[in-house]
Amino acid sequence: MDRFNWTSPVMGFILLGLSAHPKLEKMFFVLILLMYLVILLGNGVLILVTILDSRLHTPMYFFLGNLSFLDICYTTSSVPLILDSFLTPSKTIPFSACAVQMFLSFAMGATECVLLGMMAFDRYVAICNPLRYPVVMSKAAYVPMAASSWAAGSMTATVQTSLAMRLPFCGDNIINHFTCEILAVLKLACADISINVISMAVANVIFLGIPVLFISVSYVFIIATILRIPSAEGRKKAFSTCSAHLTVVVIFYGTILFMYGKPKSKDPQGADKQDISDKLTSLFYGVVTPMLNPIIYSLRNKDVKAAVRNLVLHKHFIQ
Numbered sequence: 382m383d384r385f386n387w388t389s390p391v392m393g394f395i396l397l398g399l400s401a402h403p404k405l406e407k408m409f410f411v412l413i414l415l416m417y418l419v420i421l422l423g424n425g426v427l428i429l430v431t432i433l434d435s436r437l438h439t440p441m442y443f444f445l446g447n448l449s450f451l452d453i454c455y456t457t458s459s460v461p462l463i464l465d466s467f468l469t470p471s472k473t474i475p476f477s478a479c480a481v482q483m484f485l486s487f488a489m490g491a492t493e494c495v496l497l498g499m500m501a502f503d504r505y506v507a508i509c510n511p512l513r514y515p516v517v518m519s520k521a522a523y524v525p526m527a528a529s530s531w532a533a534g535s536m537t538a539t540v541q542t543s544l545a546m547r548l549p550f551c552g553d554n555i556i557n558h559f560t561c562e563i564l565a566v567l568k569l570a571c572a573d574i575s576i577n578v579i580s581m582a583v584a585n586v587i588f589l590g591i592p593v594l595f596i597s598v599s600y601v602f603i604i605a606t607i608l609r610i611p612s613a614e615g616r617k618k619a620f621s622t623c624s625a626h627l628t629v630v631v632i633f634y635g636t637i638l639f640m641y642g643k644p645k646s647k648d649p650q651g652a653d654k655q656d657i658s659d660k661l662t663s664l665f666y667g668v669v670t671p672m673l674n675p676i677i678y679s680l681r682n683k684d685v686k687a688a689v690r691n692l693v694l695h696k697h698f699i700q
Contacts, residue, residue: 393475394566397557398466399660409664410467416668417460423675424449430688437688440523441507441622444500445678445685447527448629451493452671458485459667463559476546479561484542486667487563491588492534497630498592499526504623505599509606537584544577545570559660589637596630625678632673636666 399405431437431446462482466472474482506517545563548570558565563581567574603623610616639662679685 393473393554394479394561394569395555396462396466396472396474396559396561397555398463398472398559406467410464413460413463413467413664413668416672417456417464420456420460420668420672420675421453423672423679424453426689426692427675427678427685428453430685430692433692434688437684440503440518441500442684443523444496444503444527447530448493448496448500449675451489451496452674455486455489455493456668456671458482458489459560463664466559474561479566480542480546483545483561483563483566484538486560487541488534488538490534491537491584492530493633494588494592495530495533496527497626497633498595499523499530500626501596501599501630502526504626505603507622508603508619533588537588541577541580541584544580548572548574548577559664562663589634593634600627625682628677629674632670636662636670 399409427449428446431442431449459482462474503518503523507514510517541563545566548567549572550569551571553569556562556565556569567577570577600623607616607619610619679689
């Protein structure tokens with residue numbers, strides 16, 4: 382039997398976005414477009430220097446290159462759709478395209494959660510067990526670690542997307558969001574979504590709870606080790622090697638906790654403001670964070686700054 386015949390008569394969805402606020406649409410189109418270009422440029426340069434500069438052929442920068450590539454993929458899965466929704470009056474998206482977009486955004490988000498945990502382990506070994514670092518974080522170890530992050534993210538995205546898109550959508554097909562965000566899509570289902578809720582809760586524990594716990598424990602040991610360093614210069618140098626990663630972790634998980642942990646408004650008159658607030662927070666998480674990552678690593682890392690400088694000078698010299 383054809384899947385669309387038994388899942389839903391809905392063949393597509395309408396993305397509401399900021400259609401009720403046309404003035405905001407024009408302003409945010411320019412803003413998001415500029416941010417997206419910065420994301421492509423910043424993360425693209427980071428990937429380039431981690432590949433071309435032999436001094437950056439280390440586990441930390443290998444993970445950083447993966448993070449930059451992930452940020453490009455994550456934003457590309459949603460930003461063009463968001464920009465199109467600001468320009469196109471209809472704002473419709475086919476059922477299949479919605480499923481693909483949902484899968485990509487969920488996969489990239491879950492992968493980043495695991496990848497940040499892997500990067501925390503790398504910093505833990507480098508600072509707490511520096512003599513064993515070359516053995517523990519060999520190429521035979523860090524390449525499979527990164528690959529497992531991508532595999533885990535793709536697997537959970539496949540499960541969540543399959544469960545969501547198999548639901549019957551037999552009424553309203555208007556998604557009150559910029560993209561096919563899974564929670565917004567589940568609200569439209571006209572069937573019991575308890576299995577989806579349970580699977581989402583399990584995924585949150587695995588991809589949010591466990592990495593946060595792992596990162597927190599790692600940094601407890603890292604900070605304890607740094608505080609035992611006798612010289613202030615030594616402590617500063619040791620902390621500088623993980624400060625960029627810690628900043629990215631705080632921004633990434635802080636935004637997620639703000640998105641899903643803040644109380645919902647019980648005032649019906651404040652519902653519209655609440656919706657706008659939720660959408661803009663989601664936009665911050667999806668666009669601003671990937672834009673900040675290369676900036677943070679460039680500003681707080683001498684090796685990256687030197688590699689970028691050498692790349693620019695080399696290119697200028699060739700021209």
